[in-house]
Amino acid sequence: MGVWALEAGKYLLLIVLSISFILPLYWMAMSALKNPWQVYAIPPIWFPVPPRWSNYWEAWHVDTFNLYALNTVLRYALPVTLGSVLSNAVVAYGFSRIRWPGRDLLFSICLATMMIPGQVTMVPVFIIFKHLGWVNSYKPLVVPAYFANAYTIFMLRQFFRTIPTELSDAAHIDGAGEFTIMWRIILPLVKPALAVVALFAFMGAWNDYMGPLIYINNTKLYPLTMGLARLNASLNQVGVKDLAYPYLMAVSTIVTLPTIFIFFFAQRTFIEGIALTGLKG
Amino acid sequence: MAALLVKRRWLSVSERRRLLTGLVFVSPWLVGFLIWTLYPLASSLYYSFTRYDLLRPPVFIGLRNYVDLFTSDPHFRVVIPNTLYYVGLGTPLAVATAFLLASLLNTPVIARPTFRAIFYFPSIVPATVIAMIWGYLLNPQYGAINAVLKALGLRAIPFLTSPALAKPTLIAIGMWGSGYYMVLFLATLQNVPRELYEAATVDGATALRRFWHITIPLCSPVILFTLVTGFIYGFQDFTLPWLLTGGGPSESTEFYALHLFRNAFRYLRMGKASAMAWILFIIVVGFTVVLFKSSSRFVYYADTNE
Numbered sequence: 001m002g003v004w005a006l007e008a009g010k011y012l013l014l015i016v017l018s019i020s021f022i023l024p025l026y027w028m029a030m031s032a033l034k035n036p037w038q039v040y041a042i043p044p045i046w047f048p049v050p051p052r053w054s055n056y057w058e059a060w061h062v063d064t065f066n067l068y069a070l071n072t073v074l075r076y077a078l079p080v081t082l083g084s085v086l087s088n089a090v091v092a093y094g095f096s097r098i099r100w101p102g103r104d105l106l107f108s109i110c111l112a113t114m115m116i117p118g119q120v121t122m123v124p125v126f127i128i129f130k131h132l133g134w135v136n137s138y139k140p141l142v143v144p145a146y147f148a149n150a151y152t153i154f155m156l157r158q159f160f161r162t163i164p165t166e167l168s169d170a171a172h173i174d175g176a177g178e179f180t181i182m183w184r185i186i187l188p189l190v191k192p193a194l195a196v197v198a199l200f201a202f203m204g205a206w207n208d209y210m211g212p213l214i215y216i217n218n219t220k221l222y223p224l225t226m227g228l229a230r231l232n233a234s235l236n237q238v239g240v241k242d243l244a245y246p247y248l249m250a251v252s253t254i255v256t257l258p259t260i261f262i263f264f265f266a267q268r269t270f271i272e273g274i275a276l277t278g279l280k281g
Numbered sequence: 282m283a284a285l286l287v288k289r290r291w292l293s294v295s296e297r298r299r300l301l302t303g304l305v306f307v308s309p310w311l312v313g314f315l316i317w318t319l320y321p322l323a324s325s326l327y328y329s330f331t332r333y334d335l336l337r338p339p340v341f342i343g344l345r346n347y348v349d350l351f352t353s354d355p356h357f358r359v360v361i362p363n364t365l366y367y368v369g370l371g372t373p374l375a376v377a378t379a380f381l382l383a384s385l386l387n388t389p390v391i392a393r394p395t396f397r398a399i400f401y402f403p404s405i406v407p408a409t410v411i412a413m414i415w416g417y418l419l420n421p422q423y424g425a426i427n428a429v430l431k432a433l434g435l436r437a438i439p440f441l442t443s444p445a446l447a448k449p450t451l452i453a454i455g456m457w458g459s460g461y462y463m464v465l466f467l468a469t470l471q472n473v474p475r476e477l478y479e480a481a482t483v484d485g486a487t488a489l490r491r492f493w494h495i496t497i498p499l500c501s502p503v504i505l506f507t508l509v510t511g512f513i514y515g516f517q518d519f520t521l522p523w524l525l526t527g528g529g530p531s532e533s534t535e536f537y538a539l540h541l542f543r544n545a546f547r548y549l550r551m552g553k554a555s556a557m558a559w560i561l562f563i564i565v566v567g568f569t570v571v572l573f574k575s576s577s578r579f580v581y582y583a584d585t586n587e
Contacts, residue, residue, distance in 0.1 A: 100300045100303030249417065
């Protein structure tokens with residue numbers, strides 16, 4: 001009794017919790033492989049034999065998902081990633097590596113904007129983009145990414161501040177300008193941080209549903225998230241055909257795949273990025 | 282001229298040069314702030330006093346939108362308590378779940394990175410996909426959870442189709458997706474000095490007392506941070522309820538963000554939506570100020586350096 005029971009209880013709890021956290025995702029992946037007769041079986045089938053791999057191919061071609069994937073990556077996620085990395089790096093540099101009067105005041109205003117919910121500015125921003133004739137394009141979702149955002153500035157600034165000022169001072173004495181110092185010395189040192197920014201920006205765009213819902217009406221321009229929601233809606237309309245749920249889960253799995261890949265390759269970077277935003281500052 | 286002289290006295294040549302350099306570097310944010318934050322804040326205040334459907338120019342109607350929202354709008358009366366229930370209960374529960382998970386992982390655990398990865402993962406799955414998975418799992422006729430209940434001889438639970446259960450169900454899904462906070466807490470917990478626990482153990486403090494008197498106070502700044510950001514994001518939560526319940530059944534999950542979106546982009550009531558936006562802004566600022574003001578009572582700062 002005592003220590004051993006406590007330890008056993010702890011691992012039992014951890015395992016039960018782990019199963020309940022992973023089970024919904026496991027259910028998604030397994031349901032994607034079900035045959036028509038396995039879908040409504042009671043008790044539910046947790047491991048379909050034989051797996052019906054063709055669900056993936058068929059589901060992907062129920063709608064123009066190739067086009068949606070291209071829209072998501074080329075029109076939205078990649079341009080946003082580029083803009084976010086460039087603009088936030090420059091701005092965070094200005095807020096941390098250069099000393100200038102009024103800097104801290106401006107930075108506290110920048111931080112305060114994090115408190116403003118997106119819904120507060122949503123309507124006027126939509127009106128601006130409507131007047132510019134940008135509705136039904138990705139410009140309203142991409143262009144603002146080139147103007148930095150408070151959360152990312154804050155995170156990058158935390159990284160920048162860990163670099164000793166002596167490095168910049170030495171370069172200053174050699175006559176280097178701020179832009180050169182940033183480009184040649186500081187940015188190469190914070191590559192992991194820039195990777196975090198790129199990952200967050202890419203995933204933010206990849207996962208975004210509300211932005212495209214507001215701005216994109218043309219189905220030819222739909223991103224994957226809207227394509228998935230459309231598949232779900234048609235499922236409800238047509239009524240449940242035998243393979244409707246396996247198809248829906250197959251596309252859901254594909255939409256989740258990049259997240260899984262990025263997660264396994266960059267878990268450390270991610271977790272460090274999160275830890276840095278929360279601590280200190 | 283006078284201004285120039287004053288400026289001259291305040292800022293030397295090199296200071297002015299650095300000011301200029303600094304401003305150039307932060308200019309992307311500064312321009313973006315003016316275009317996408319400051320101007321919209323001001324113009325949405327103006328729109329909130331108008332009737333505006335995007336087709337015709339805005340018509341000034343004074344406080345009508347605000348008065349209507351609070352006196353004659355049957356939906357808004359439901360949306361406010363819905364949102365307060367969802368955010369006020371959901372955020373603390375998600376934060377508490379994350380904190381308990383992190384505390385559990387902060388004890389000596391074999392394969393800690395694996396458990397951490399498992400708890401973290403649901404929080405990065407796209408909200409659209411989460412809505413699809415849970416919509417299927419919780420479906421009263423075809424969902425696995427109710428199938429298991431039925432197989433055990435129990436009655437099916439209308440998780441998302443009963444007005445009483447829809448909000449708690451969404452809150453539970455939020456707890457499942459709280460891994461982001463868990464990572465944050467785990468990083469904080471690992472910075473708590475071991476000596477404090479050792480000293481307390483020597484003094485005969487039980488594990489529970491150590492948790493209550495050392496762990497919680499030392500983590501309280503991060504708990505406050507997560508609560509504040511959690512509340513702010515909670516008020517904006519859109520994709521999951523929109524796709525999973527669509528605000529139903531019988532408006533039981535019609536939250537603020539959904540209702541605002543509907544008014545703006547489905548009914549094209551830009552004036553009314555702007556009034557709702559400003560009410561939301563005031564609620565969020567109020568919430569944050571109250572949390573920070575009261576925080577001196579329960580937040581412990583170990584040192585004064587940043």
